[in-house]
Amino acid sequence: MTSETQTSHETPLVEMRGIVKTFGHVEALRGVDFKVDYHEIVGLLGDNGAGKSTLIKTLTGVHTPTRGQIYFEGKPVAINSPHEARELGIETVYQDLALVPLLSIARNFWLGQELTHRYGPIRVLDKQAMSARTREALADIGINIRSADEPVLSLSGGERQSIAIGRAVYFGKKLLILDEPTSALSVKQTQEVLNYTRKAKERGLSVIFITHNIAHVHEVADRFTVIRGGRKVGDFYKEEVSEMEVAHMVMSGTVPERLRIEHPESQTA
Template structure:
């Protein structure tokens, strides 16, 4: 296992699973530039089946750019992007979908006034009858939507209700079930818990774990380290377009992950200045030497 010093003093770990399975999606030193602006640089990422890879970062860290590369919206300008070990360069999101890479964005791409079953098949409706008088197979779509939602543990009393009447967590779960049904092997979730309360966030996290248990590789984009640590198997922290931290669950604690996410190195350097401000308790602020993730030794944390 190799170690490499990170751009902000972290240790970047080579944390490929020991079971030898190959990544579904991999970025190697990937980057993206928009003219003279370098939005992403030197990013490495591996997504394995049956694992949740959490990508964390503050606003402007490069999370959106990473999503756009993997989902086929934008092309990388540096490094390599591999799917099933083969280099790819997607021109459209449809090409990514054809490879089994599905993205669930925050806005979910649903029509609020349409029924749940109609949104489930939006753009990919089932039809019946001979051409050119084919018509929607409504009963089969309702039955299929209900079955697939139940397979994910989602039980809705009425699939005819407008999807806009569901809670935010329920809408997220319907979008996840839809992606799974249409053949997603890699599921990218863009801040699925950002606008949700505690209870609804828990519902979404449960279905993220369910997707992982069904063998999907999940990329969970979030700025909440607590949510990430609940379901994550591997954690990648982006900062100013570069990889601040890359470590598996047994190599980083929640406290260490939170410190990196919050820019702990910078906070530590400000500890002396903050101590001069009346009413500020600096005793619990991290020291700079506490922020380095230990090198991998093959032993998990207790």
């Protein structure tokens, strides 16, 4: 863990308490507690259908929880739409939904908040400034692009994720949620994305890294939260557990004997 000096960081950045979400008779989440500290990368692990997407969607305003409370920077909040989540500083990078492939990098970067010249009621794109500042912003976290006017299409999968991360960092977001960012990437590209995730943390962001594969996140995460069947299996700092143990928990949902005393809340009936 990074050592914190500011007192405000005693409280977590995000805390979700007792989140229950039902869709009709289906209980997708059965009372999950989840938190993310400042400057922390949390790996949110779980098999398909474990409820990790539902949990994150309640945080990003796609779903509203049936029961439970979300605290952001210590204050209770109700997040009713993705827009409100963005207002709070929560940026989600979906694997397929991050960028528009046929638009240029710069236009993607500024999409929805374009830089413009104003001529009365008419707003005209300031393309030069958009290109220049995109290049600067990306170079700032170590992403060097040939030209910001190239279409995103010409980038590799890893580069695309990186640009989306760079965008979140640039716009001063507080929490970055990466939804399965590496599942379709080669080993080398995965490494790139992990590097930029680390860079994002250095810039002061907290990151939730959602994946079903511990191997993708073990290197960068500070802490893991394992979810199975709508319940939390447990929270573990990286030093406490081995990669094998986490992988086993994701599959079986049982916590190894030696960890049970430290995490009594994970011993669910």
